[in-house]
Amino acid sequence: MTIDELRAKAAERQQTCTQIKKMIVSRLDLEIEPDWITDDQPLFGRGLELDSLDVLELYVAIEAEFGVALYDSEMAVFGSVSRLADEVNPQLKVTA
Amino acid sequence: MTTVLAHVHPGDTVYGQVGDASVPLRFGDLPDEYQVLRDRAALLDLSGHRLIEISGPAAVDFAQRLLARDVEYLTSERCMMSLVLDDSGQVVDQVLAFGRENGLLLESSVGAGDRLIEHLRANNDEGVEITDRSGDLTVLGLEGPYAWGVVGRLIDGELASLPFEAVADTVWNDVEIIFARTGFTGEYGYQMIVPIESAADLWQASLEHVTAAGQEALELAMLEVRQPIPRLETAGGANVIEIGANWLVDVTKDEFVGKEAVLAAFESGQGRRTVxxxxxxxxxxxxxxxxxxxxxxxxxxxAVRSVGLGATLGLARVDAELAAAGLEFTVEGAGVTTLTSPYIVPKSWSIPII
Structure with missing residues (x-):
């Protein structure tokens, strides 16, 4: 891939991540700028310190915002914003 | 500083100098110790973490100014991980802060005690008492998807289900200990702060239920879940934003040392990002x-060899517009792929405490 193609691919993921961060901040009424949340930071326990009630709120928000139902998913999908991006925009999914 | 548990560790334990501490890197085979941590439960010698007591009438005000997260209402039943920054926003250390009745107890990261104490004393405008408690207290850790079961057999089953970052003053074998639910690896994690004279007994009693793992296995597991290891990640003067440790800084707090510099770095959008x-x-x-x-x-x-991935795993600091998962880069002639965190999903995320 050329560097321009790599930049375009990165931009697509960063755009989805930004959309998720804005959704989290808005739905959970957090007092931080969305971009303060990093793509890789943990969301539960450590990190953003969300709890199980927040998860329920996010399930609903994700379905409304992205049309993706994650109700039966494992907790791993909330491992980070970037991991969540893989779920709401499957074109991004990485096989590592 | 040599571990206070050296006399009970096996003779062939491999030690290494990390900052100001000599710590057990591995007791035997790294892959085995890693697998114990990820599959069952591992016992950790955390004596390289320095314990520093902050006391006096202004202890909370002092800690609130020096720590990057909000500790104003940290009760004696809670602990919290936070960065400590200098005026330029550089990371001095990543600490665990325990609320105590007479102030706070700070636990440094491994080998960073001297640096942390020096920083605290140099910034002691409030005139608090800063006491190095590492002469009489030390820390043991338990981490793994079944660490909760070990807590039940070793001390008390009710302690196993403490909420994350909850703290309990309890008694083990007639010895008062501070027990906390913590964790560095995404697995169930606990810490026991114990008087040094009882540490060896608690270590040996723990080994009846669990296997010891060294610093190498611990830091590999930390890397796999993007738990910051500041001493390795801030080399070259990288700031909080560049290492991606924003979550260990509370920018909604009115004031703390380093806040202006961190905000300036964030708002400038300059610098590289870590992936x-x-x-x-x-x-x-x-x-x-x-x-x-x-x-x-x-x-x-x-970069390290990840036992869990069976491949090289590393962190790269790249131009911000390229700091994203799923990209193909080249390092030393070899193709690498950028990843989504966590790189290994902790087993604890799918195992309930029963």
Whole structure:
């Protein structure tokens, strides 16, 4: 891939991540700028310190915002914003 | 500083100097110790973590000013991980802060005690008492998907289900200990702060239920879940934003040392960002160049052989516009792929405490 193609691919993921961060901040009424949340930071326990009630709120928000139902998913999908991006925009999914 | 548990560790334990502490890197085989931590439960010698008591009438005000997260209402039943920054926003240390009745107890990261104490004393405008308690207290850790079961057999089953970052003053074998639910690896994690004279007994009693793991296995598991290891990640003067440790800083707090510098770095959008990668047959050294489409876009921060992935795992610091998962880069002639965190999903996320 050329560097321009790599930049375009990165931009697509960063755009989805930004959309998720804005959704989290808005739905959970957090007092931080969305971009303060990093793509890789943990969301539960450590990190953003969300709890199980927040998860329920996010399930609903994700379905409304992205049309993706994650109700039966494992907790791993909330491992980070970037991991969540893989779920709401499957074109991004990485096989590592 | 040598571990206070050296006399009970096996004779062939491999030690290494980390900052100001000599710590057990491994007791035997790294892959075995890693697997114990990820599959069952591991006992950790955390005596390289310095315990520093902050006391006096202004202890909370002092800690609130020096720590980057909000500790104003940290009760004696809670602990919290926070960065400590200097005026320029550089990371001094990553600490665990325990609320105590007469102030706070700070636990440094491994080998960073001298640096932390020096920083605290140099910034002691409030005139608090800063006491190094590492002469009489030390720390043991338990981490793993079944660490909760070990807590039940060793001390009390009710302690196993404490909420994350909850703290309980309890008694083990007639010895008062501070027990906390913590964790560095994404697995269930606990810490026991114990008087040094009882540490060896608690270590040996723990070994009846669990296997010991060294610093190498612990830091590998930390890397896999993007738990910051500041001493490795801030080399070259990287700031909080560049290492991606924003979550250990509370920018909604009115004031703390380093806040202005961190906010300036955030708002400028300048600098590089950190992303995980895997691939290649060798483990590149820190500083190895990262190429994207043939152009130099950054460097390797650290890299190891990941037992869990069966491949090289590392962190790279690259141009912000390329700090994203799913990209193909080249490091030392080998193709690598950037990753989504966590790089290994902790087993604890799918195992309930029963």
């Amino acid at each position: 995980g990668f895997s691939g290649g047959d060798t483990v590149p050294e820190p500083g190895a160049r990262v190429l994207a489409g043939g152009e130099d876009v950054g460097e390797v921060v650290l």
